[in-house]
Structures are given as C-alpha cells and as structure tokens.
Amino acid sequence: xxxxxxxxxxxxxxxxxxxxxxxxxxxxxxxxxxxxxxxxxxxxxxxxxxxxxxxxxxxxxxxxxxxxxxxxxxxxxxxxxxxxxxxxxxxxxxxxxxxxxxxxxxxxxxx
Amino acid sequence: xxxxxxxxxxxxxxxxxxxxxxxxxxxxxxxxxxxxxxxxxxxxxxxxxxxxxxxxxxxxxxxxxxxxxxxxxxxxxxxxxxxxxxxxxxxxxxxxxxxxxxxxxxxxxxxxxx
Numbered sequence: 446x447x448x449x450x451x452x453x454x455x456x457x458x459x460x461x462x463x464x465x466x467x468x469x470x471x472x473x474x475x476x477x478x479x480x481x482x483x484x485x486x487x488x489x490x491x492x493x494x495x496x497x498x499x500x501x502x503x504x505x506x507x508x509x510x511x512x513x514x515x516x517x518x519x520x521x522x523x524x525x526x527x528x529x530x531x532x533x534x535x536x537x538x539x540x541x542x543x544x545x546x547x548x549x550x551x552x553x554x555x556x
Numbered sequence: 557x558x559x560x561x562x563x564x565x566x567x568x569x570x571x572x573x574x575x576x577x578x579x580x581x582x583x584x585x586x587x588x589x590x591x592x593x594x595x596x597x598x599x600x601x602x603x604x605x606x607x608x609x610x611x612x613x614x615x616x617x618x619x620x621x622x623x624x625x626x627x628x629x630x631x632x633x634x635x636x637x638x639x640x641x642x643x644x645x646x647x648x649x650x651x652x653x654x655x656x657x658x659x660x661x662x663x664x665x666x667x668x669x670x
Contacts, residue, residue: 463664479658486665487663488647488661488662488664489599489647489661490661491659492659494658532598532599542603543589543604543612543615544589544601544659545601546591546598546599546601547598548597548598
C-alpha cells in the first residue's frame with residue numbers, strides 16, 4: 446500500500462462546478478498535511494495547509510479525518526484557472542520529517 | 557535570490573556519464589529536500605537535509621546517487637554512471653523547518669540521458 450494515495454483522475458468538470466478530491470495516508474501517526482498545486486511542467490506550490498478542525502481559503506476547503514486517515518479538498522465555483530494537478534502531501538512520520546507526496550489528482554475545468 | 561534556485565535548468569548527458577545538479581535554497585531555510593519526478597508521475601523522495609543532522613538518504617534509488625549539503629546552504633545531487641531510467645525532472649525544495657512548514661520548490665533540472 447502506498448504511503449499517500451490519490452485518485453489520479455482526470456476530473457473533467459464544467460466551470461462553476463463543485464469538485465472534491467480525497468487522499469488517504471497509511472501512517473496514523475502522521476501529523477502535518479498539505480495540498481499543493483502543480484501546473485503542467487511547473488514546480489509544485491503550496492495551496493493550503495490542512496488543520497485538524499478543517500480550514501477554508503476562499504473557494505477552497507480542506508478537511509482532515511484522522512479516524513479514517515484521509516484528507517479532502519473541496520473546490521467550489523470552479524474556474525478555468527483551477528485546471529492543474531493537486532498533490533496531497535503528508536509528513537508521514539514525525540521521526541522521518543521529509544514530506545511524502547501523493548501522485549496527484551488531475552483537474553480539468555472546461556468552459 | 558528570493559526563491560530556490562536550481563542549475564542547470566536542462567541537462568542532456570550520454571549514458572554512463574556522471575552529472576552534478578545544484579540547488580541554492582532560500583536563505584535561512586534549514587531543511588532541504590531533493591525529489592525526482594518522471595514524466596506524468598508523482599514526486600519521488602530522494603534525500604532530505606536538516607541543519608547539521610545526518611541526512612535522511614532513505615529515498616536514494618541506488619548507490620549511483622549521492623548528495624551533499626554544506627551547512628545550511630548549497631546542495632549538490634550527483635548521479636554517477638547515468639542510465640536512461642534516470643531521465644526525469646529533479647526538484648529541490650527548502651523550508652524553514654522540517655516537515656510542518658511550507659516547502660518552496662525550485663523550477664527543477666530536467667535531465668535527459670541519451
């Protein structure tokens with residue numbers, strides 16, 4: 446089982462749609478969680494951190510479910526510019542410290 | 557500079573040659589990471605440096621791969637006797653602390669082994 450797993454997609458949605466991605470992680474001791482965004486042939490950039498109580502940033506909402514070991518990202522009112530690959534990132538083991546990336550979920554927002 | 561800088565941006569090398577990739581992290585960032593991304597795939601962890609602690613080399617795929625970092629500054633990733641399967645984008649990232657703060661990535665070095 447992969448340490449961090451994501452549905453690769455692609456998710457093809459129309460502009461204005463709401464779309465949600467999930468990501469599961471294997472180590473229940475994981476402590477830090479993030480969503481990164483990667484545009485085609487570009488480097489990944491932080492989209493948002495994921496806090497235990499859930500957090501929102503504009504059209505984006507991130508949630509953490511420790512019991513089921515998954516995090517989610519909800520995008521409301523999708524824009525064409527949201528088209529990208531969304532990477533789930535976990536600090537899998539506090540003893541290890543390096544960030545572990547999922548393979549990413551590709552989103553294509555269509556006009 | 558303001559961001560993470562990697563050089564070269566592109567490198568084409570013949571199979572069997574050695575290559576050295578360079579990463580200049582953001583000043584003051586104690587943590588530095590190297591990842592590899594093959595075409596259409598996710599990021600594969602290679603090695604991680606944190607201050608003066610021993611590096612976490614658990615992701616290096618073979619003994620042909622090695623990396624060094626001088627203090628909290630420049631890092632070099634060396635691949636000896638390159639193989640075609642080494643072709644990928646090599647991404648370097650740095651962060652203020654390890655594991656729980658934002659990691660900033662460089663634009664990567666695209667390595668092509670022919």
